[in-house]
Amino acid sequence: MMYQGYGMGAGSWLVMAVIVLGAVGLIAAVTVAVARSSASQSRPQVEDAGEAEGVLADRFAHGEIDSEEYAARLRVLRVQRH
Numbered sequence: 001m002m003y004q005g006y007g008m009g010a011g012s013w014l015v016m017a018v019i020v021l022g023a024v025g026l027i028a029a030v031t032v033a034v035a036r037s038s039a040s041q042s043r044p045q046v047e048d049a050g051e052a053e054g055v056l057a058d059r060f061a062h063g064e065i066d067s068e069e070y071a072a073r074l075r076v077l078r079v080q081r082h
Helices: 010-042 049-061 065-082
Strands: none
Touching: 049 065
């Protein structure tokens, strides 16, 4: 069946290809942005550096860790802070 010149020419194919590639690129960009946003929100945020030392002190006070482990972990926390 012939359309007698009313078919899609080379220019129409090019425009259609650009639109499809743009849509795919937009979908990919949105997907990456959402993934990065949710990944950054899932990381624990320490508001105060002293908060970790407080948790460590509580664990030591409740007998969950001994004095050697408390001292070792406290040193690590203080070295990482500076």
